[in-house]
Amino acid sequence: MSYSGLMMLPKSYFDIFLVILLVPILNLFVYLHNSFSTSISYLGLPYFIEPDITVDADHVSSSSSPATRRCNIPLSALLLRELLPVVKFSDLVDPPDSCSVCFKDFETEDEIWRLTNCQHIFHRSCLNRWMGYDQKTCPLCRLSLVPHGKEEMYNERLWWLCNNSQL
Template sequence: MLPKSYFDIFLVILLVPILNLFVYLHNSFSTSLSYLGLPYFIEPDITVDADHVSSSSSPATRRCNIPLSALLLRELLPVVKFSNLVDPPNSCSVCFKDFETEDEIWRLTNCRHIFHRSCLNCWMGYDQKTCPLCRLSLVPHDKEEMYNERLWRLCNNCQL
């Protein structure tokens, strides 16, 4: 018979490899699901369609870490080619990189500031709803009521 302290050590020595095995199995299973196109099957969360959010859609097409407000803003803000602008700035104020003629950009309707589409996507991904430069609302003034109604409906639909 082993003394009590040896038994505790034995349990730890036995449990650590078992826990490592579970972690390995979880990671393997998650990777397999990811390759099958089901990366969030194991850990469900509030779900929204990241590509298109409409007021009539029900939540639950796929998990997304993008705030609902950002998804709605992406629908409201016009995306244009840099080459189509008249007298634009030389560089993006977020990343400080020069604009290329084929870059997709967002020109904010309230303040007319211009950003790379990906830069503003990242900014909105932090649940920011204002211009990174002047802090005016990203929501166009003429669409504020519609934006608030749709956001309210989507938030109510996503409650667990």
């Protein structure tokens, strides 16, 4: 029979003891997390723990009233839609044949999102759906969707909107 050097119990008893000790510790962490989340919510700071708080698409600008409503579009996606250039497929020089998200061929009149950091292009609806899942990176290369040089403005506006929107 093998013995553990710590408690002089048979190894199998020591393993069971660790599991019995670990479960209450994990339960304590869950309790603390739930208590912290509830406290933050009661203080009116749910944006601190829920960064994907959303508002109505008509109330995106920094001059919007605080009486905004929830919808299915994250604030980050609404702000990114303002920052990214939309172009017609026919205006692009040497574009790929198909969208990397839906794999459908581009049509001449399709509205295209051209990412400024990596130059990848996607159908507008495909990238909108991607950003709707609160994704802030290119679906192909994972570079940030926020254009270089506009990160500070993006973060300030996102912070302002989170602090001035009500649920």
